[in-house]
Amino acid sequence: MLETLISSKTRIKLLLKFFLNSKTTSYLRGLESEFGDSTNAIRLELNRLEKAGMLTAFMQGNKKMFTANTDHPLLGRFIIFY
Numbered sequence: 519m520l521e522t523l524i525s526s527k528t529r530i531k532l533l534l535k536f537f538l539n540s541k542t543t544s545y546l547r548g549l550e551s552e553f554g555d556s557t558n559a560i561r562l563e564l565n566r567l568e569k570a571g572m573l574t575a576f577m578q579g580n581k582k583m584f585t586a587n588t589d590h591p592l593l594g595r596f597i598i599f600y
Contacts, residue, residue, distance in 0.1 A: 528555050529563045536573060536586040545581040 567573040
């Protein structure tokens with residue numbers, strides 16, 4: 519169902535990963551090995567979701583970690599929609 523609304527398969531994977539378990543944290547290379555997608559495709563989508571306020575980022579050592587922004591108004595709606 520999400521495929522009809524969101525054309526990017528990488529974006530769908532990221533939304534499902536972070537929004538179905540809002541305590542999840544991950545970084546670019548970890549997501550690359552998990553999804554099997556290119557780092558460039560994942561980086562673009564992570565940056566878009568962070569800019570939209572759906573993800574937050576923080577540094578942990580030399581890794582930029584991402585997690586769901588639990589204050590984002592679409593978080594609850596996304597879970598109900600899915």
